[in-house]
Amino acid sequence: MAIEVRIPTILRNLTDGAKAVEGKGANLAELIGDLDARHPGLRDRLVDDKGLRRFVNVYLNDEDVRFLGGLDTEVSDGDTVTVLPAVAGG
């Protein structure tokens, strides 16, 4: 078992076009680190030195991780993480 991570169109150039990839880790930061080892550049698109980038939404199952623990949110086998670009502007 692993954690499924759903990747939006704009980031699929980093996953060889895959809509979903699998990874492991005890929390979201570890999971992103694990994915970045196989899909270099992915972490940089999701995280900056202040945490999750404001341009992306990351969900654990049905919850926005911003309302959980951000990068410290615990994840476990069988969970689904979904990444979507935030839709916003002025």
Add this chain to the structure above:
Amino acid sequence: MRLMLTITQEIVDQITAHARADHPDEACGVVAGPIGSDRPERFVPMENAERSPTFYRFDSLEQLKVWREMDDRDEEPVVIYHSHTATEAYPSRTDVSYAAEPNAHYVLVSTREENETEFRSYRIVDGVITEEEVRIVGTYESV
């Protein structure tokens, strides 16, 4: 490729009505269509989580729900629209910095004039804004 948005009068009217209803706050939403069709068919007004006259953001949980629905129906966001309520219908710097759907038509409507709604469409790719022609039709079958 010639850039153009082809859209029905009915959906133009729905977007315009949404923008008017939420004025002076910005209104936002998507029009979904079959993947690869470039045909905006299903009007989906969204909550502006910012409830602001100068900013908009899709509510993140509503966005997840709507994006899953599109996934299940083999659709994509063909149009992503929002309104400007005091300025012209042209993408702002913030609009450009957030634009993450290179295939989407970014529709801007301006409700700054009470009796006239500006309705314009753009592609925003890698930070570059390209305005495109908007062709309004009765139905897509007649195209």
